[in-house]
Amino acid sequence: MFFFILLTLRFTLSSTVSHILHENSLLQVADLREFEEFADYFPDLEQFPLYQTALRHLENGGIPCRTLRTELVKCGSDGEYLGKLHCLRLAFQNILRDRTNYIWFADAGRQILADLLLYADRDPKDFLIGYEEMLKYIQEGNNWREVEEELSMKGVKALTFYDVVMDYILMDAFEDLDSPPSSVTAVVQNRWLSNGFKETALTTAVWSVLKAKRRMLKFPTGFMAHFYTISEQLSPLLAWGFLGPDELLRDTCVYFKDQVMGFLVDIFNFQKCRYTNVEELAEDVIQNLKIRIENISQRLSAQS
Template sequence: MSKVKILEDKGLSASTSNSEHLINDLRILLEHAYRLREQYKQQLVHDESYPQESVGSSTTSQEDTSSFFSASEQLDLTELELLMQFNVRRPLYYNALKLLNEGEVPYRSLRTQFVGCELDIEYLGKVHCLRQAFDYIFDCHEPTDWFIEVGKRNVCRLLHCLGYPLTDFEGNYDRLMEFIISQKNKPNNMMAEELFAKGVKTINFYDVVIDLMLLEAFELLANPPSSVLSVTRHKWLSDNFKRCALDSTVWTILLAKRKLLKYPDGFYAHYYSMVGTVLPALAWGFLGPNENYFHICDRFREIIISFIRESFICYDASTSSTLARISCSNGLPLYFSEHSIKHDKFDKSIFNNYSLDENFMNSTIDSNDSNHDYNNRNSGDDNSSAGTTISESGPTIVYQSDQLPQTISPNTIHRQIGLRYTTVEDLANDLYKLINVYSQDLLNMFIDELKLSENTLPFELESNPVQPILCRRVE
């Protein structure tokens, strides 16, 4: 509550004693509730007689299953055999499907529909391949440093756009990265122990950062507690009070979680410290009354989700999977998938220019591509913000606008859509280049949004570092 008091001294919180009592009561209530829930979940996790599938996360019963894909219990062998036949020319993916036949691909949660896959076996097979590709990338020193720096700059840009300070985040981010690097080559390290206790089956970028951190955070923000919404949507409360109450709620939740940690200086201790500098900004952007802030956060989320979904698309030149760059986020529409390409489930008239260039490095980002779709944000056209819902047998995540653009910039550059699931090296190279494409998309999005508010990025955030060549480090 010390941070709340600081905000009050600056005039950013309600001045009445009733408001102070309300915030304090909410803090105490949330702290007790989260402590009880975490203790209950931990007891069930360690109780071998209790069915693990019933110990779910706070978002969906399908997640945190802490199980292995069992061919004998859950798998339709006919579907698996057909999928293997269709992917004989993709050795990496084919071998992953063979592992599924033996039940050897661990997973924490199934996000089949969310990432655009049709079958669970397709999702798990590709996850196994992506894990190897991420390991390949992060086994290289310079690409790892580049990725860490790009991630840091993008979060700093988001905080800058939302009017939040950067210093606290930068310090906590650097300390978290130092801790992760220090744990990398230690067998049975503290970080692995903590993550395994949370149901993570593999210590990998996809499992930890994408699945556990990013996607669960988006789901939480898409389905906030009704008590939080009742405050942020209250017409008679000031914006300053709403922001103060929301920040206090986030800090209370994180404080309750920290009190339950086994290691006060472990991975989650560092992670919660960093999250405490970012989550209040995201919560205010997604849940607060400022429409411009919501739009920035929504575009940020759309680009992240587009990257994840495109990562699950197998490149196939025979189905013309090389399409024009899309406007809006410069990535794929959120409902786009490998199967929408194969079955022609999209409007071909929009993609009237094709290229068979397989080299991602020829792709550049046209910063003007996204302008035309957002300059009319306040034009009053209700059809321009039609929502689309993407769900995964659980909480529904609503995206404000994912309609295909009707025009394509003449400066748009064509690029390969999808990744080569042929070898670990091919997949890693394509994935590495795709990360660069979407990192540039994020940069252009932030620049566009700041232009609308007649603002600019700080000099050190105006560009991304040059992406180094990906080559496996020789020990």
């Protein structure tokens, strides 16, 4: 639209002055409409001093990250992603300093994952034991140096809820499920095998991979060991849910994924979160998370 008007003006320079003025007035109106259309994409950054500070930090010293998720969370550039990532790290740290919030996070995670197992007719007992052991482990301050070393070996750049849970655990898991090994898809898609056999074979394959990873751990009782214990219960379920023939389970797993990804898009959105200061951003992040948790809970409750 904008370039079309410029081209029109170029070919009307020889016309009368009044006609030129008329064209210029149209151009001004069109310009205003162009800016209104894209206002959401180019917000007034003076409204977001926390984000501005993050951009200066990015320019002066850089902001480390394990993987750029720019397109995934619908940021306009890598710089925008990194600036918002820095802000969100501060927000999550602020949230989890409050013991009440920490307990809510732990309870919500336990409830959602246990309900997902129950929905799929799995006994959540072993998961719940592993989950509690993980919570005990990470609450012990003496373990944090070990945790930091383990996760740094995985490329995790900061020990925040976003970096560890959202980025490293959940988003990587979803990516793996989007591109499963050919050996897995060959079993699941074999129409000559019964569903029971397929599910057993898939579970055995997942456990074999996790067992092999355990043997390579530097800290046999560290963070990753606890994580693999939980994964032994959840990974086969998610793999069967996304790849298996049960349409209701697949729809529920996809809904779970969509809610997680929707939450990530929301917290990277200027319209959904206030990048004004750490406290206000933290409030908006936890509010968006509570909405998504409630959505998942209602879905599992309605279908159980």
